[in-house]
Amino acid sequence: MTTTPEKGSKKLINAWAFYDWANSVYNLVITATIFPIYFKLVTETKNADGSVNNVIEFLGIKLKNTTLYDFALSFAFLLIVLIAPFLSGIADYGGYKKKFMQFFSYLGALSCSLLFFFDDTNLWLGIILSILACIGYSGSLVFYNAFLPEIAHPEQQDRVSAKGFALGYFGSALLLIVCLVLMLNQDDGSGKMQMMRYSFLMVGIWWFAFAQIPFYYLPNNPTNAHPEGNNLKRGYQEIAKVWKELKHTPRLKRFLLAFFVYSMGVQTVMLVANHFGSDVIEMEPSQLITTILIIQFVAIFGAFLFSWTSGKIGNIRTLRLATLIWAAICAFTFFLVYKSGEFYIVATFVGLVMGGIQSLSRSTYSKLLPETEDHASYFSFFDICEKLSIVFGMGLFGFINEVSPSMREPIVVLISFFILGYLLLWRVKDK
Numbered sequence: 001m002t003t004t005p006e007k008g009s010k011k012l013i014n015a016w017a018f019y020d021w022a023n024s025v026y027n028l029v030i031t032a033t034i035f036p037i038y039f040k041l042v043t044e045t046k047n048a049d050g051s052v053n054n055v056i057e058f059l060g061i062k063l064k065n066t067t068l069y070d071f072a073l074s075f076a077f078l079l080i081v082l083i084a085p086f087l088s089g090i091a092d093y094g095g096y097k098k099k100f101m102q103f104f105s106y107l108g109a110l111s112c113s114l115l116f117f118f119d120d121t122n123l124w125l126g127i128i129l130s131i132l133a134c135i136g137y138s139g140s141l142v143f144y145n146a147f148l149p150e151i152a153h154p155e156q157q158d159r160v161s162a163k164g165f166a167l168g169y170f171g172s173a174l175l176l177i178v179c180l181v182l183m184l185n186q187d188d189g190s191g192k193m194q195m196m197r198y199s200f201l202m203v204g205i206w207w208f209a210f211a212q213i214p215f216y217y218l219p220n221n222p223t224n225a226h227p228e229g230n231n232l233k234r235g236y237q238e239i240a241k242v243w244k245e246l247k248h249t250p251r252l253k254r255f256l257l258a259f260f261v262y263s264m265g266v267q268t269v270m271l272v273a274n275h276f277g278s279d280v281i282e283m284e285p286s287q288l289i290t291t292i293l294i295i296q297f298v299a300i301f302g303a304f305l306f307s308w309t310s311g312k313i314g315n316i317r318t319l320r321l322a323t324l325i326w327a328a329i330c331a332f333t334f335f336l337v338y339k340s341g342e343f344y345i346v347a348t349f350v351g352l353v354m355g356g357i358q359s360l361s362r363s364t365y366s367k368l369l370p371e372t373e374d375h376a377s378y379f380s381f382f383d384i385c386e387k388l389s390i391v392f393g394m395g396l397f398g399f400i401n402e403v404s405p406s407m408r409e410p411i412v413v414l415i416s417f418f419i420l421g422y423l424l425l426w427r428v429k430d431k
Helices: 010-032 034-043 065-094 097-117 123-146 154-184 189-217 231-248 250-279 285-313 315-336 340-368 375-403 411-425
Strands: 055-058 061-064
Touching: 010 034, 010 097, 010 123, 010 154, 010 189, 010 250, 010 285, 034 065, 034 123, 034 189, 034 250, 034 285, 055 065, 055 123, 061 065, 061 375, 065 123, 065 250, 065 375, 097 123, 097 189, 123 375, 154 189, 154 285, 154 340, 231 250, 231 375, 250 285, 250 315, 250 340, 250 375, 250 411, 285 315, 285 340, 315 340, 315 411, 340 375, 375 411
Parallel strands: none
Antiparallel strands: 055 061
16 A cells, blocks of 8 residues: 655655646647647648648538637537536545546546547547547646645745646657657658557557556545535535635635636647648648747746746746736737748747746646635636636637638737736736
């Protein structure tokens, strides 16, 4: 029987952070790089004049292939919003946090592996599995994040959160490099497509295998919760309780509103950057993957840089700075980015603030929590805000993209998200 290491210990913190190493390969390979490229290639056809047709029909509706992918992800995040509150309430009340984290982790890993069988003959399979993989990834993060205040003391949480993101960026970049080498060693397009399918299988295996490290060390029931009564009803009661308690924590409530708004920009940029580089800049798949690798490695430095900055000027001031940098990046992209070299410059700055704003948002929220043992319920609320921001952000971006001549026009909406998020952060006191 495994003895759980003491809270704040190096062993427990490293084990927790290693889940970022395990699951971030989904976020990089499936969400950001290889799968979007593969999906685009599989769903494109040639017109009689040799031009590319990117309009497809799904469930009787004709729309752009990139728009279909955006809407599929939005639907997946909407499902998470609906089920996460229910599950997290049960997790806190019944002590099932680790079990739920394992379930969603295995669902995501299996779905990624089964994407190996997705090709141009079964579009429905690719859509369903990409939705399930997204649910597995996002669902596991609800419970993973909820462990942060239970494995680290408040003064450790900024750096611990940054450490998790840094491990995730580095580990996922390593696997992406392996996938890229395998693809580049193929001489023809069919061989490259086959290696892309094998990369989905490798993501599932990597995720499942490395997740065993945190699952071995994380406590099963850190609060010694014992379920009584109707557990199904309890889940909703716990979330309703959190909603009521927010009235007594105005600083936390104001932070969540600001987080929701600027997350619409952050998450949308991360999900559509690949499509922008492909459709607008007309970059090759190898160039797109190189761009993502730049973002990943710079993000490692960015996560620790913003953690250090928060120690000097405070979390809220650092987040204000990050949102302004994000707005500037989007404005630069809208007006000046027309070639791959310029896109690489943007990627460098995106990596710098991506790692910083994500890790600091998580640790800031953890610090603002009231004294409570309902960590899964509170972090479910955090996750609801993030996932709803993706639903609204991706939905709005996808709609504007569908009616616009290119993906450049919707960038204006992203700029407004960051500016409004910056203004809302001024309502959150620094200390």
